[in-house]
Amino acid sequence: MESETIIELVKKISGGDENAFDELFRLHYKLLKNYALRFVYDAQVAEDIVQDVFVITWQARAGLDVSRSVRSLLLTMVKNQCLNYLKHKKIESQFITVQKHRLDVYFEELFTESNDHLIEKELEAEIQKSIENLPEQCRRVFRLSRVYGLKNKEIAIELEISEKAVEKQITRALGHLRESLKDFFIIFILIG
Numbered sequence: 001m002e003s004e005t006i007i008e009l010v011k012k013i014s015g016g017d018e019n020a021f022d023e024l025f026r027l028h029y030k031l032l033k034n035y036a037l038r039f040v041y042d043a044q045v046a047e048d049i050v051q052d053v054f055v056i057t058w059q060a061r062a063g064l065d066v067s068r069s070v071r072s073l074l075l076t077m078v079k080n081q082c083l084n085y086l087k088h089k090k091i092e093s094q095f096i097t098v099q100k101h102r103l104d105v106y107f108e109e110l111f112t113e114s115n116d117h118l119i120e121k122e123l124e125a126e127i128q129k130s131i132e133n134l135p136e137q138c139r140r141v142f143r144l145s146r147v148y149g150l151k152n153k154e155i156a157i158e159l160e161i162s163e164k165a166v167e168k169q170i171t172r173a174l175g176h177l178r179e180s181l182k183d184f185f186i187i188f189i190l191i192g
Contacts, residue, residue: 039082
């Protein structure tokens with residue numbers, strides 16, 4: 001497809017033309033998925049990332065710059081989403097490793113290995129329960145931030161709210177989690 005045609009396609013997308021957007025998706029999906037696979041090595045995750053990029057692109061369609069290469073923009077967005085995903089997985093893995101180590105050290109003499117597993121499951125269940133008890137908008141913002149690794153600006157675009165509102169919801173969610181999980185932290189402090 002020639003660059004003049006792509007420019008016309010982008011102009012149509014900026015105006016809200018869904019058919020033009022479908023054409024853009026069709027033209028770039030395979031390339032973007034293969035590019036994402038170079039980072040994440042998981043076909044489902046790569047598909048999800050590419051779909052998220054297209055959702056963000058559609059939501060920000062009015063601000064698309066026809067003078068900039070759409071392909072380059074999409075590749076950059078996929079790369080950033082992949083890096084966010086990998087960063088989140090690394091942090092998640094480190095957190096789990098640290099928590100497991102702490103549980104092993106603190107409860108080694110008091111509990112058998114099967115009880116350690118129960119404690120981990122109980123903590124995990126409490127975290128999930130606490131997240132589920134968040135107000136809907138707060139829960140959505142928190143999951144987009146902490147589970148999907150989106151930046152505040154991306155969340156603001158996704159949910160059509162201000163970045164300040166995103167920050168406020170994340171602060172609210174973290175405060176709620178701290179409060180609802182304080183009993184677990186008190187046990188760790190008393191034992192430590």
